[in-house]
Amino acid sequence: MLYLVHMVVNIPASVPAEEAARIKAAEKAYSQQLQESGQWPHLWRVVGEYANYSVFDVASNDELHNTLSQLPLFPYMQITVTPLAKHPSSIR
Known part of the structure; x- marks a missing residue:
């Protein structure tokens, strides 16, 4: 199943810079692992945000929830999920 996911990150200023850097490095490694596995085939940055x-x-809503969580x-994200279905006019 395909899902469009919008993630907005807001790390509070109270999180020490070293901790924020550690979390961001772990996030990058995990996200690249998911991309390499094919579970996260597309990732686009929103300009200026x-x-x-x-x-x-x-495979399922539960798998997506587990992956995102x-x-x-995750504790610093606002996430919106939109399930996707093939459009009948799509040629792909």
Whole structure:
């Protein structure tokens, strides 16, 4: 199943810089692992924001929830999920 996921990150200023850097490094490693596995085939940055739009390809709602909740930045994210279906006019 495909999902369009919008993630907005807001790390509070109270998080020490070293901790924020550690979390961001862990996030990058985990997200690249998911991209390499094919579960996260598309990732786009939103210009001017600490946010992204992504497409996830996972088997179920539960798998997506589990995947997203394991993101190191998850506690600092506002996430919106839109399930996607093939459009009948699509040639792909």
